Amino acid sequence: MYAGFGTQETSDPGQRRGCIEVVCGSMFSGKTEELLRRVKRARLARQRVLLFKPRIDNRYDDVKVVSHEGIKAEATAVSSSSELASFVDRENAAASAARPHVVGIDESQFFDDGIIAVAERLANEGLRVICAGLDQDFRGQPFGPMPALMSIAEYVTKLHAVCTRCGAAACRSQRLVGTEGQLFVGGAADYEPRCRRCFVPGVVDVEAGTSRGMGAG
Numbered sequence: 001m002y003a004g005f006g007t008q009e010t011s012d013p014g015q016r017r018g019c020i021e022v023v024c025g026s027m028f029s030g031k032t033e034e035l036l037r038r039v040k041r042a043r044l045a046r047q048r049v050l051l052f053k054p055r056i057d058n059r060y061d062d063v064k065v066v067s068h069e070g071i072k073a074e075a076t077a078v079s080s081s082s083e084l085a086s087f088v089d090r091e092n093a094a095a096s097a098a099r100p101h102v103v104g105i106d107e108s109q110f111f112d113d114g115i116i117a118v119a120e121r122l123a124n125e126g127l128r129v130i131c132a133g134l135d136q137d138f139r140g141q142p143f144g145p146m147p148a149l150m151s152i153a154e155y156v157t158k159l160h161a162v163c164t165r166c167g168a169a170a171c172r173s174q175r176l177v178g179t180e181g182q183l184f185v186g187g188a189a190d191y192e193p194r195c196r197r198c199f200v201p202g203v204v205d206v207e208a209g210t211s212r213g214m215g216a217g
């Protein structure tokens with residue numbers, strides 16, 4: 001499916017062809033695994049990869065990107081799109097042989113909207129930018145910069161989890177605990193993947209909540 005990826009590199013760093021790839025989907029759809037799979041392939045091709053994650057996400061590890069399956073890779077935690085840009089620019093100023101080829105970004109939905117222009121610029125400068133993230137929040141609404149990133153991307157991969165209720169392909173993340181705000185950082189206990197039909201938008205699911213001793217919320 002991605003036969004073309006990784007073959008676009010030329011020997012002359014000045015001729016690098018940049019692009020934006022988005023890997024999105026609900027929670028438990030394998031976004032991070034897919035990001036790390038692409039990162040691993042790039043490294044096998046001896047390409048230099050910079051991997052980032054938003055500092056807000058302390059779910060598993062401060063300096064690693066870790067998938068739900070436990071696959072991990074070293075990452076740099078940044079607080080904003082401008083911090084990410086500065087970091088990449090610093091690395092890009094190095095001698096051409098040491099310059100990065102790939103920028104991977106996990107949990108892209110948590111970045112400020114500046115990430116859209118940053119991704120665009122880095123791709124224009126010849127970098128392959130891979131943005132993984134949730135395309136929808138717990139209300140089923142487009143999440144942060146993801147819709148714009150998907151629009152400007154060359155390649156968009158939408159992954160699906162399995163609906164915990166009916167087994168269909170799941171595109172939504174059902175929140176099971178009551179907390180405020182769109183930002184949601186949680187593990188397996190706080191959310192479950194649901195299909196369109198089984199998803200209850202923006203509310204704590206009563207039945208699941210009760211079964212977990214959370215009350216009716």
Ligand SMILES: [Zn+2]
Pocket residue numbers: 163164165166167168194195196197198199
């Ligand atoms: Zn379902």
